[in-house]
Amino acid sequence: MRAMSIWEYANPKRFIATTSPLIPWVLGLSLALIGTALVWGFFFTPDDFRQGSTVKIIYLHVPSAMMAINAWIMMLVASLIWLVRRHHVSALAARAAAPVGIVMTLIALFTGAVWGQPMWGTWWVWDPRLTSFLILFLFYLGYVALWEAIEDPDTAADLTSVLCIVGSVFAVLSRYAVLFWNQGLHQGATFSLDAETNIDPVFWWPAVISMAGFVGLFVALVLVRTQTEIRARRMKALLARARRAGAGEARA
Amino acid sequence: MKALLLRDIRLAVRAGGGFGLGLAFFLIVVVLVPFGVGPEAAVLTRIAPGILWVAALLAALLSLDRIFALDWEDGALPLLATSPLPLEALALVKAVAHWITTGLPLTLAAPALGFLLNLEPGAYGWLLASLALGTPALSMIGTFGAALTVGLKRGGLLLSLLVLPLYVPTLIFGAEAVRRGAEGLEAGVPLMLMAGITFGALALLPFAAAAALRVNLR
Numbered sequence: 001m002r003a004m005s006i007w008e009y010a011n012p013k014r015f016i017a018t019t020s021p022l023i024p025w026v027l028g029l030s031l032a033l034i035g036t037a038l039v040w041g042f043f044f045t046p047d048d049f050r051q052g053s054t055v056k057i058i059y060l061h062v063p064s065a066m067m068a069i070n071a072w073i074m075m076l077v078a079s080l081i082w083l084v085r086r087h088h089v090s091a092l093a094a095r096a097a098a099p100v101g102i103v104m105t106l107i108a109l110f111t112g113a114v115w116g117q118p119m120w121g122t123w124w125v126w127d128p129r130l131t132s133f134l135i136l137f138l139f140y141l142g143y144v145a146l147w148e149a150i151e152d153p154d155t156a157a158d159l160t161s162v163l164c165i166v167g168s169v170f171a172v173l174s175r176y177a178v179l180f181w182n183q184g185l186h187q188g189a190t191f192s193l194d195a196e197t198n199i200d201p202v203f204w205w206p207a208v209i210s211m212a213g214f215v216g217l218f219v220a221l222v223l224v225r226t227q228t229e230i231r232a233r234r235m236k237a238l239l240a241r242a243r244r245a246g247a248g249e250a251r252a
Numbered sequence: 253m254k255a256l257l258l259r260d261i262r263l264a265v266r267a268g269g270g271f272g273l274g275l276a277f278f279l280i281v282v283v284l285v286p287f288g289v290g291p292e293a294a295v296l297t298r299i300a301p302g303i304l305w306v307a308a309l310l311a312a313l314l315s316l317d318r319i320f321a322l323d324w325e326d327g328a329l330p331l332l333a334t335s336p337l338p339l340e341a342l343a344l345v346k347a348v349a350h351w352i353t354t355g356l357p358l359t360l361a362a363p364a365l366g367f368l369l370n371l372e373p374g375a376y377g378w379l380l381a382s383l384a385l386g387t388p389a390l391s392m393i394g395t396f397g398a399a400l401t402v403g404l405k406r407g408g409l410l411l412s413l414l415v416l417p418l419y420v421p422t423l424i425f426g427a428e429a430v431r432r433g434a435e436g437l438e439a440g441v442p443l444m445l446m447a448g449i450t451f452g453a454l455a456l457l458p459f460a461a462a463a464a465l466r467v468n469l470r
Binding site: 149 | 396400401403404407410413414416417418420421424425428442445449457460463464467468470
């Protein structure tokens with residue numbers, strides 16, 4: 001027997017069969033993690049001595065911001081796999097991840113605005129990090145719009161993959177261009193593994209649990225959406241076949 | 253390649269539409285700005301570099317969907333694709349033709365419009381240099397976007413949505429160079445970074461555009 005390889009899951013049937021029992025577990029675990037982190041973070045951590053209780057928004061802000069970027073990276077990897085090995089599940093997973101990424105970007109922008117209002121005295125500043133996220137949001141919009149605009153699924157998968165790769169390069173360029181353009185208010189990273197000054201451990205644990213929960217939530221959502229895409233495409237094919245059969249009978 | 257370039261330029265100039273339209277659009281946007289923000293000279297001087305760059309960018313955007321659409325409609329694009337010329341070269345030639353018919357006139361017209369916006373005297377050189385170096389990137393990125401959307405019926409609006417985020421780095425460095433020039437600061441660094449983007453785009457994006465064209469011609 002041939003050794004199991006990860007590419008076995010490129011078969012849509014096997015993908016659905018394998019992931020269906022996993023989804024409830026991943027989803028349940030991620031929701032439990034997020035719930036634990038939020039309850040712990042909101043009620044059992046002290047207020048920051050300068051920011052007061054507003055500091056607690058990081059349990060939503062940081063994980064969603066992290067996932068907004070990681071979703072794009074996942075789309076990039078899935079696009080590359082589609083272009084190289086032409087597995088349909090990969091293309092559909094990239095398509096499925098995009099709206100989740102959009103929502104994560106919006107959550108990050110929204111929670112940032114809510115926090116920025118009392119802290120910086122403004123909902124929005126043209127700070128490099130904020131601006132980069134807004135640009136990332138635009139990239140997501142273009143990507144989704146291109147998927148929606150093209151009817152033939154393989155053409156759409158090819159073109160969006162090319163766009164995703166080119167877009168990634170320009171997204172990174174924009175990030176550094178924006179940094180050059182304006183130095184901002186947003187604080188530096190406080191969750192780095194190698195930084196000298198990190199966030200206090202009191203806040204660190206719930207935040208990390210929340211991040212793990214968001215990763216799980218993202219995985220679960222992408223799996224569900226990928227399954228939906230596979231089924232939608234299968235249904236389209238069946239309908240088309242039924243139409244053809246109907247047309248043949250009418251002629252006969 | 254040369255024949256194709258000349259053909260494209262001739263078509264753009266003679267077949268009406270694209271050529272003068274971009275310039276007229278550029279002029280109108282620049283004229284509209286003072287109506288929007290008020291005629292105060294100090295305010296206009298401050299925002300002139302940014303307005304000129306954004307207006308030039310929008311004017312270049314206007315004619316992007318014509319890069320491949322006409323050849324697609326009359327069936328010339330598949331013929332060009334089967335010619336000995338590689339598709340990568342075709343994409344590059346198309347971008348160059350687009351630049352000569354829009355980017356170059358925009359660059360040359362920009363100083364005249366700078367007077368309208370009361371641009372700082374020291375900034376004219378930087379404006380010319382940054383537009384001359386930056387508009388080829390706009391054309392090349394736009395050619396890539398046009399190649400992505402060539403098969404679509406209403407691709408125009410989608411094209412802008414795809415291309416505008418890709419224009420961000422060019423715009424930032426271009427406008428920054430002019431702004432620093434206007435304030436008498438060192439403007440060479442943003443100019444060089446923008447030139448880097450332009451040459452990088454010219455070197456790499458023909459391949460992406462050709463890949464998109466191949467998919468659309470399949």
